[in-house]
Amino acid sequence: MNLSQALLNQDRLALSRTLTHVENNSEEGRKVLSEIFPYTGKAHLIGITGAPGTGKSTLVNQLALYYRREKDHRVAVLAVDPSSPFTGGAVLGDRVRMRDLSGDPNVFIRSMASRGSLGGLAQSTSAMVQVFDAAGFDIILVETVGAGQAEVDIAKLAYTTLVVEAPGLGDDIQAIKAGILEIADILVINKADRPGVENTERALKGMLELAHPTPRVFQHHGRQMVVEAPEKDDEQENFWFTEVKRTVAKDGTGINELGKAIEKHVRFLRESNEWDKQTRIQLQSTFDSLLRETLFARFLDELSQEAYEEIMSKILKREISPWGAVEELLG
């Protein structure tokens, strides 16, 4: 039995091996991705992001337990850690999590440190998600650390994006919240047993009111500010107002309510046709990125190493600009 078949049969070893192939962008990885593609498109991809210290990992563990306990769903967790591009720091994360969820054959946890080139992180994440999808996981929780471009890129892949905050992280951290709030479908105030939770909730709700709608909605409809007149098929009132939920992940408080809010969001996505739009965005991004890389790789294959070095040498002497060099090569 080949690797793809074993993966589709939900063999865990095949799953591990495929994920490694895909993370390394190997030939075998691409082959499997192509073979399993007809069996993808069923999973609900949930992105979870937020600053360090918000208790994100514990929340992700609780959500995984929720989907096992309440829904009997198979759950995959992918922890993406772009802040450790050179170390294997992500491995430690695996071990810490495993205590809660190990031994359950319907849970699979994997960490991925970003080692790829520019833009590679979202593409790798997307490919890893397809593998989990084909292996029959109903829920894929993708956790990212931080609040930078990587998180925004990964949020663009997810059907539902949770942004996790916590009381008492200090005013300095507040400064970075405004940008990240705009990608939240659901805003989770974790560690809600801490003092100051009312103030945090009030501040965040204030920022939400000021913030633009999520980029998806922003492109299509507009909420407080209608940027373009709504087009015909957008006239139905399919707006999603970011929900705010309090949790205490360490003892499970609020997790059931959070789960229900996620289900409400899925219903919204299905009924408003946003689910299909999001699927198209994901697949188009994968396709465009592959096309771009393949065109580049084939061009370099055809160009001799000598010709490439010659033009780079001209650029280094500033005899020709990179823009001029591209013109010269492509005519």
Added chain:
Amino acid sequence: MNLSQALLNQDRLALSRTLTHVENNSEEGRKVLSEIFPYTGKAHLIGITGAPGTGKSTLVNQLALYYRREKDHRVAVLAVDPSSPFTGGAVLGDRVRMRDLSGDPNVFIRSMASRGSLGGLAQSTSAMVQVFDAAGFDIILVETVGAGQAEVDIAKLAYTTLVVEAPGLGDDIQAIKAGILEIADILVINKADRPGVENTERALKGMLELAHPTPRVFQHHGRQMVVEAPEKDDEQENFWFTEVKRTVAKDGTGINELGKAIEKHVRFLRESNEWDKQTRIQLQSTFDSLLRETLFARFLDELSQEAYEEIMSKILKREISPWGAVEELLG
């Protein structure tokens, strides 16, 4: 006089307009970049990164003042804020900074929020830096917020990378430090008048000893761990040990010493040939990225919209995988 000439004559309005063109990746922007390219290659690009709350912006202000006062250098500051991809939050930063440095014609400050696509941020930064370089700025300070992939990508562009830390940011934040430390040429402990600075310095030095050398050095030599046998031209001992410096940016303490450490790093880069290696990395990255984007754009131009939609429709029905579709299109 055209825009490029005005820019080379150090006209501030031309500089502003060019930066806007370049940030928007307009046709005019690309034209100017190509025209000014022969006049670039002189500036020292210094990257400054670190978590929110470390006083990074104040430190950048002080460094700008240092280069004006001690060296009579012309200084450009580019603040890159990838956490605000959708709002114009970066504008506020401009105003806050301007109090210290406004009125000096040899200082220019600009903020850039990331709006670009995947991988676009490092490329935009690189292009903005070329504009400052051609406009005669000796020192270009590029400040990034956070500790994610964007910071690492931008650090790869800089000749000298400062990572800013501060005492008392809490254990949660410590977790993200390990990855970012590895890109530091100089580690700055700012707010060094705060209690706990000794502990912070001890902890950071311990992490530095454990950490790999910077990626540049890592690729070429190795320090504690020699990954590959050194090649012939690498046999000279051109290693850079990350320097640790304490500052109190709000009153200027330690800024002169930090400035001297940066000069020492520049001498190392020049003497070890690492400066030229870094220049090649920058220019090759610009060239490859342009080539990749141009090949893709031309291919899409030649492909009809109809043909593209047809193949996307097959992908959406999962009749063909994105990998299969690329094969079909490129034969």
